[in-house]
Amino acid sequence: MKKLSARRRHPLAAVVVLLLALAATGGLYAAFAPADKAQADETAQSLAIDEGKKLYAVGCSSCHGTGGQGTSDGPSLVGVGAAAVDFQVGTGRMPAQQPGAQVPRKKVIYDQAEIDQLAAYVASLGAGPAVPTEKQYNPEGADIGKGGELFRSNCAQCHNFTGEGGALTHGKFAPTLEDVSPKHIYEAMQTGPQNMPSFPDTTMPEKEKKDIIAYIDAVNGEKTASPGGLKLGGLGPVSEGLFAWIFGLGAMIAVAVWVAARTAKAKKS
Amino acid sequence: MSTNTENKRKAPAGERVADWADGRLGIYSLAKANMRKIFPDHWSFMLGEICLYSFIIIILTGVYLTLFFHPSMNEVEYAGSYVPLQGQLMSEAFNSTMHISFEVRGGLLIRQIHHWAALIFVAAMLVHMMRVFFTGAFRKPREVNWLFGFLLLVLGMFTGFTGYSLPDDLLSGTGVRFMQGAVLSVPVVGTYLSMFLFGGEFPGGDFVARFYSVHILLLPGIMMGLLVAHLILVFYHKHTQFAGPGRTNKNVVGMPLLPVYMAKAGGFFFLVFGVIAVVSAIATINPIWAIGPYRPDQVSTGAQPDWYMGFSEGLIRVMPGWEINLWGHTLVLGVFVPLMIFPLVLAAIAVYPFIESWVTGDKREHHILDRPRNAPTRTAFGVAWLTWYFVLLVGGGNDLWATHFHLSINSITWFVRIAFFVAPVLAFVITKRICLGLQRRDKEKVLHGRESGIIKRLPHGEFIEVHEPLNQEQLHTLTAHEQYEPVELGPEVDENGVRRKLSRGEKLRAKLSKGYYGEDSQIPKATADEYKEITSGHGHH
Numbered sequence: 001m002k003k004l005s006a007r008r009r010h011p012l013a014a015v016v017v018l019l020l021a022l023a024a025t026g027g028l029y030a031a032f033a034p035a036d037k038a039q040a041d042e043t044a045q046s047l048a049i050d051e052g053k054k055l056y057a058v059g060c061s062s063c064h065g066t067g068g069q070g071t072s073d074g075p076s077l078v079g080v081g082a083a084a085v086d087f088q089v090g091t092g093r094m095p096a097q098q099p100g101a102q103v104p105r106k107k108v109i110y111d112q113a114e115i116d117q118l119a120a121y122v123a124s125l126g127a128g129p130a131v132p133t134e135k136q137y138n139p140e141g142a143d144i145g146k147g148g149e150l151f152r153s154n155c156a157q158c159h160n161f162t163g164e165g166g167a168l169t170h171g172k173f174a175p176t177l178e179d180v181s182p183k184h185i186y187e188a189m190q191t192g193p194q195n196m197p198s199f200p201d202t203t204m205p206e207k208e209k210k211d212i213i214a215y216i217d218a219v220n221g222e223k224t225a226s227p228g229g230l231k232l233g234g235l236g237p238v239s240e241g242l243f244a245w246i247f248g249l250g251a252m253i254a255v256a257v258w259v260a261a262r263t264a265k266a267k268k269s
Numbered sequence: 270m271s272t273n274t275e276n277k278r279k280a281p282a283g284e285r286v287a288d289w290a291d292g293r294l295g296i297y298s299l300a301k302a303n304m305r306k307i308f309p310d311h312w313s314f315m316l317g318e319i320c321l322y323s324f325i326i327i328i329l330t331g332v333y334l335t336l337f338f339h340p341s342m343n344e345v346e347y348a349g350s351y352v353p354l355q356g357q358l359m360s361e362a363f364n365s366t367m368h369i370s371f372e373v374r375g376g377l378l379i380r381q382i383h384h385w386a387a388l389i390f391v392a393a394m395l396v397h398m399m400r401v402f403f404t405g406a407f408r409k410p411r412e413v414n415w416l417f418g419f420l421l422l423v424l425g426m427f428t429g430f431t432g433y434s435l436p437d438d439l440l441s442g443t444g445v446r447f448m449q450g451a452v453l454s455v456p457v458v459g460t461y462l463s464m465f466l467f468g469g470e471f472p473g474g475d476f477v478a479r480f481y482s483v484h485i486l487l488l489p490g491i492m493m494g495l496l497v498a499h500l501i502l503v504f505y506h507k508h509t510q511f512a513g514p515g516r517t518n519k520n521v522v523g524m525p526l527l528p529v530y531m532a533k534a535g536g537f538f539f540l541v542f543g544v545i546a547v548v549s550a551i552a553t554i555n556p557i558w559a560i561g562p563y564r565p566d567q568v569s570t571g572a573q574p575d576w577y578m579g580f581s582e583g584l585i586r587v588m589p590g591w592e593i594n595l596w597g598h599t600l601v602l603g604v605f606v607p608l609m610i611f612p613l614v615l616a617a618i619a620v621y622p623f624i625e626s627w628v629t630g631d632k633r634e635h636h637i638l639d640r641p642r643n644a645p646t647r648t649a650f651g652v653a654w655l656t657w658y659f660v661l662l663v664g665g666g667n668d669l670w671a672t673h674f675h676l677s678i679n680s681i682t683w684f685v686r687i688a689f690f691v692a693p694v695l696a697f698v699i700t701k702r703i704c705l706g707l708q709r710r711d712k713e714k715v716l717h718g719r720e721s722g723i724i725k726r727l728p729h730g731e732f733i734e735v736h737e738p739l740n741q742e743q744l745h746t747l748t749a750h751e752q753y754e755p756v757e758l759g760p761e762v763d764e765n766g767v768r769r770k771l772s773r774g775e776k777l778r779a780k781l782s783k784g785y786y787g788e789d790s791q792i793p794k795a796t797a798d799e800y801k802e803i804t805s806g807h808g809h810h
Binding site for chain 2: 146148156166167169170171227229234236238239242245256259
């Protein structure tokens, strides 16, 4: 120790200490970093990312840029997360057919495996919401009544009372929620696609999302009964008025013509 | 004495009952005067019957609904059989309407009949009014009855609106809020009126009960009175008829009330009831369970009033949101202007008969109806008004036009703003041209006969189409209408050479009269001389 202590003011002492410290941190990192396991995971993950990148380059890059940075034709995808990709591509909205006020739902182009790869690639560009698991969006056991209240407070302004859809400004619209899968509804709320605001878990917790999904399923699902007969689109008084004029009054005028034509006429001589 | 009692015994029971009633009510003279009353036959004369019958149906079903409806705004928790609303807080009015829809036997059907019949009732009134308008049936002596009918239409609209508001659902609550906003926009007294109407701040706890008494008592009571007066006047004036051989302003050609029209009208009542019942059985109306209870903090897209209030919705939707802020007060023109135009739209059609009678200066009675083409200016005005009304309806449903035709809601709004001013003018001009064209065709038909479609080749090679002359009946019908001469102002100076004083009104009247009956506004009908000259056999025609 004396030797060491004697040389503590040597001009190179600081350099030696620095080297030792660097060697220690490097050694510690090498010893404790979760290197092996991560490597094994990353091979599958990075494979998906690689495949996704290839799909992305062919199908998406012309609008969103070669690195997902966005262009004048499409927004940046950095940080949108896998959930956004799963929603947009999974409902056929992406790849878009043409620019316009809003991209409509259409036939799905990619299969689920490809969508997952695309999602993995886009998720690798920046952190964002992940694709929800079934446990998160499965509406079983949720509170339908509460969901209705939440729906009327947060969704009905644009999507109508039972999610039949409605108009927004300049040709934009809130689409109908009929046969949209629970997963996609969840993702839409999470990510706020296109003109929709997003409802992250901080403003609308997972449970409330489930309630809303359960409500939509109850009032606009496959098993929804319409106790009054034809729903007439569920659009309210405009379609009812049209029906009353055409089928109500129309039928009555037809009947009136019929009755007037069949009269006790005096026999013509 | 004994023979008398024997005679009484022999009289059948029905006769004795009738005698008893006659002694107290005087039914024999009433029946004698009215049983053989003649009504002319035309399908369009039954439009008023549709109104009458649907009104009766509304009253009958409405009484049933009052047995179960609770007009109260006390808050209750829903515990009925409709799962998606269970546990939700709602007013007792909404709760009882849910009860009617899901638990009361036949409740939903009766509710739907009541509501569908209301939509059809108002639609039928409008169509009936248009029939009266386009055939000129509003002319003397029927101007007062026209006004009664018009009032029935307006009252029908408001009765419908109050009824639509009663279930206190999210849709109608939005409508009531809309109305409250319109009341608030009235300068100076708006806030007072609103407070008075709702018993405090909106929505308060009173409006359902208040609307209820207005809906089931006040308005239907007035309507019932007007309806009876309307029908009494129809009997008193006798029914109008279309021109035809043997029909004059002094007779009515048709069938007697008893038995023909009693049977027809009675049967027609059941047909109308049947159509409404079928419509109500197959199609939902106002599904309040899907709409949910009203809460002032919630709103849905697609919130429209029933169709008869749609034009007021259109006025509001297309009006730019202008406002004037002065001395700490706001004048909301975006709402107040539509509120002022709303009665004007209705008044425009209501006052028309009086304008026309002022222009024509005709004080005679008219019981023969006009064919719309023979009154081109009137017909054009009516079509222009209907166009105006329809444009506003498009504005009221602009969101659904946008989603269903993939249009921008902003473009539709701009279209309606422009069409509000332009479309009626276009409709007026086009309709007038069509009427004049039809008049020319009538004249052609009278003078040259009907085109038979038979082509004949003459010996020298010319091809002609054979025209069949009309028979006397048809000739009469096509030429029975009379044509007015435009009002002349007379010479500018009187016999002493002094300039006559002409009031502005007289000048305006002369101008309007020229517009109505001048050269460009009617085709002189075929005269007997023209007909004789053509049919006397000089050449073929």
